[in-house]
Amino acid sequence: MKHSYTINNLLAAFAFAGLFLAPGLSSAQCLTWVNPTDSSGWSDFVSTFDGAPCADAGVCPLEEINGFQIWADEAYVMTNVQAGGSYTFSACNGVGGTAWPISFTIASQAGTVDAFGLDAGSVCQLTWTASESGVYFIIVSEQGACGTSSNQAVDNGFPAITCVASAATNCATIGIEEIAAQGPVLISPNPTTGAFNVTVRSDARSIEVLDLNGRRLESVVTTRTMGGTYSLDLSAFAAGTYMVRTDLGGTVNTQRITLIR
DSSP states (O other): OOOEEEOTTHHHHHHHTTOTTOTTOOTTOOOOOOBSBTTEEEOHHHHHHSSSOOBBTTBOOOEEOOSSOOOSSEEEEEEEEOTTOEEEEEEEETTTTOSSOEEEEEEETTSOEEEEEOOTTOSSEEEEEOSSSEEEEEEEEETTBTTTOSOTTOOOOEEEEEEOOSTTTBHHHHHHHHHHHTTTEEEESSSBSSEEEEEESSOOSEEEEEOTTOOEEEEEEOOOSSOEEEEEEOTTSOSEEEEEEEEOSSOEEEEEEEEOO
């Protein structure tokens, strides 16, 4: 059983970026899918692996889900992608891409398509270098049948992702960057079951909680004094990963927060 990770208004975001159904796009590039819905992606890589892998001591793990295989016209959500990092999404085990001809499309949350098709000589994998950090969508299509495949329930390989070891994908580097980003803002508890506090160590104009599509869920207008603690609550929303964005005037601090049940 696959579990969906809903991203509202994703297609509208693609359209705004001038990519969804725009004239002149190659037929191999596909931003149309139906499973789990036409605007959400399967969340299993987020819930199982916390999104994209990173290289530990120069070695990138292969994060594979073998409880099910890919189908045509579906999408996967991939969080924790790092700008400049190279990743390979594949379905080479199990059926291994032999049931129907695969085409992957790799699109950032902002709608930028970083890659599509398959690696040269491969029937089951695509490698790309991320143009930005954050959330990506991996759309699985049958070649020549974007959103219209007759193989929407036909197994074609276990979904998996790995990375290419580099400074951008190094686990230690990513950890240092995240700790540094938390300097002026502290979020606790994280994970949370609903209520949490944001402590700001300097002037702040506003604090917003966003879903992974950038939709604002909660916000606080701060007093803009020298620091302070502000309370927010995600109890009304589904378990998952959200973003806390704090406007510090000259800079913006963004951190992830996980809501659990």
